[in-house]
Amino acid sequence: MRVNALSRFAGPLFALLYAAAWILLWPTEQPYWVLPFGLRFGALLLMRTRNWFWILGAEILASAFCEWRSGLPIGGAGFVLGDAPEPLMVAACLWLLRRAHLHASLNTPEDVARLLLSAMVTATVATAGNAAMMASLHPAAPVEMLGTTFGSDLLGNYLGVLLVVPVMILMFRERPTQSALAELLLDGLLVMLPSLAILVTLAEYSPQPQFARVLSLAPVLFFAFRHGWRGAGLAMLITSVGLNVTEDMIGRGAPTAAAHLFLAVAGTGTLMLGAATDALRRSSERVAQQNTHLAAANQRLDQLARQLRDAARGNLQAEEDLRKHMAAELHDELGQNLTAIQTHLKLAQQRLGNAGLDDIGQSINGILGHMRRALHKMLDSLRPSVLDEFGLLRALDEGPVRDMLTAAGIHYVTDLRGEPRLLDDETLTAIYRVVQESATNVVRHSGAKELKLRLRIGLRDSGPVAILDIRDDGTGLPATPRPIRTDGGGRGLQGMSDRITALGGIFRIHPEPIGLHLRVLLRSTSIGTHIGNFPIPGR
Structure with missing residues (x-):
């Protein structure tokens, strides 16, 4: 009953959370830096398609609320042609991409490349649609202005996906373990906070503030190597937000397109590096597990080989003992009997001669000699007595x-x-x-x-x-x-x-x-x- 109730109200609940997040991120929108686009892309990527209606409806209402609070005029045709088409185009692109097996995962460099390529395609379609709508609403707008707007929106939309979607996947789809989260928080306190303070100081007091943008790559690389794509995504978002807030507070104005283009290229590379680090770490763990299993298997094989050798040695020893026993029995019983027969035959030799049976005695002696030689050969094959004697x-x-x-x-x-x-x-x-x-x-x-x-x-x-x-x-x-x-x-x-x-x-x-x-x-x-x-x- 409780599960059914939760599933029934899941759509409205997601819509409320999404609208609140949209209202919080809407004021941060700047040229070349559009975090709400990343929020929309991540929500549609993570949610089931049956809840998309709630997400899109919440975004349209939240956008209308934000424009009303900002004092912007809300016209029916302008709102419908200006704000409504972009969410629908993004939803259509993601629906097609999800049918082409796009999934919310950054575990491998291939997953990162697939996700970012999908983000670029979606951002291009949405930006081209907005440019077409702008051209239809303002036919007299210069072509140069439309091209500049297209480039600015495309870069901003891609950066929004690059900065927001990894964090959303981290929070809702692939959460780290408690130990990994503890290490991530500890490194955030020991590394990220001092690094961010240094970067903010450089951005405020350095005569060439673009150096802060370049140096911001250092903590991102550190987190990518140490914590994989999760660390890279969090570090990129924190440093980017920190630098933008600092430059806005000191009144320096929005960063240039070149700075954001550097962030897009560097962020893409560090996210790929983090995914490769995670893949390498998992591969190393699998190799270590396989080595452990192989070592245990080799140990069992060695133990089995020792047992087989011991069993074979025991069988060999039992065979030699049996041979020795048989040789002793044959020597004692058959050898003594042959000796007794020869003795009796020698005693009866004179009586055989008197009876004219010398040839029979000689024949019996020959047979006994042959039997003695055969017995000696048999005893030697059973147990080499010469080994004991010599x-x-x-x-x-x-x-x-x-x-x-x-x-x-x-x-x-x-x-x-x-x-x-x-x-x-x-x-x-x-x-x-x-x-x-x-x-x-x-x-x-x-x-x-x-x-x-x-x-x-x-x-x-x-x-x-x-x-x-x-x-x-x-x-x-x-x-x-x-x-x-x-x-x-x-x-x-x-x-x-x-x-x-x-x-x-x-x-x-x-x-x-x-x-x-x-x-x-x-x-x-x-x-x-x-x-x-x-x-x-x-x-």
């Missing part, structure tokens, strides 16, 4: 890797330096597995004659580091990737890469004209459990 460096230099390469006729060159006890068990196993898989690939696929292995282990600021470099002179990578092995062995290069990545390391493949070059970087998460109190090489 340590990493001896296992790489003298263990099964060298035996396999020597049996294949491949020259094996090693360059191993550092202290393996700096590394944890997972890193040691990963290094051996990568070398073992690389050697297997070289024997099976590359046709190489030489394999070079280079290993460096040492301490860095981030902790223990191992750098592994493997090169061969074989055929290199195939044109199409080989299928993943299903015979119980590794998974080739992909398996090596997955193992190193799970430990947070770096695995790089460098194809060369001859052979293949692998580089691996591993950082141990902790110093090995078997490290003692001894000098650390390379520390």
Whole structure:
């Protein structure tokens, strides 16, 4: 009910407020400085079209009242042809411009340019209409006088829009926040009032008062940079009103057309500058928000990556523990059973010979030997026992890797330096597995004659580091990737890469004209459990 009542009386209420504002601004009208035109333009721009009738009616009544108070004659034809057409022409222009998507906004330089261009078009149409009406009422008026009047009214109407409309948009459409308003008021007290006092003093006592007009641009620029278009609009209105009132009080007369033209050009530029400053500030805030969101997203991604690495490391450790358990079970159960069978067979060898079954005993011995070799190979693939017996460096230099390469006729060159006890068990196993898989690939696929292995282990600021470099002179990578092995062995290069990545390391493949070059970087998460109190090489 209350909302309906307010909407019902909104038109008359706006009309009363508009008439009061028009009566207050009507005495300030000067050549080249017409604030009531800006009031009309801003009201029609901000109001809904259904309330325009109240605005136009209030303006016509307020104009008649002001002319009556001033003692001007009010004739029917003169009033109708002199005062009534201009509001109607402005309303018609704004109706067309609003249908062309003109809106009351100064947030961007494009909005400012669109609004000021619309103001120029509207002022031109209204001024041309007034000139036509004047020519019809005074046919004997000289053409020079009509041209001078046209230029004076056009500049004054544009300045009225430039000075009044930004303040109206600030008050009724895009009000600042409380903090921004507090900063604006504080700067007004600390900057605008002293600046205005200096400008008024220069305008009154300087032998060249036009300098005050030029210097008035300084506080306007300050407010444009600091508070955007809102500060620029308020500063322009305050300085312009202050200087005009001062010059009127000291009896110097109205400023020249050149002074007002400077104000129009400078005001247009500072309003564009203020809008650009606001747009840049909003863009910076959006960039800062995006950076904050990106930083949070990167933090979540890093956390997820750490969780994935920890999970992969846990899976790898669980796999190694399972391999170790299976190797121990096979060694204890199957190995002992094979030994028991061989022992019983050796004890029964004489009785088999007496029965003429020597060939059966030899065949069983051959089968048991083959089973023992297969078991040894299986145990080595599950858990390289040589790593526990010899340590990493001896296992790489003298263990099964060298035996396999020597049996294949491949020259094996090693360059191993550092202290393996700096590394944890997972890193040691990963290094051996990568070398073992690389050697297997070289024997099976590359046709190489030489394999070079280079290993460096040492301490860095981030902790223990191992750098592994493997090169061969074989055929290199195939044109199409080989299928993943299903015979119980590794998974080739992909398996090596997955193992190193799970430990947070770096695995790089460098194809060369001859052979293949692998580089691996591993950082141990902790110093090995078997490290003692001894000098650390390379520390």
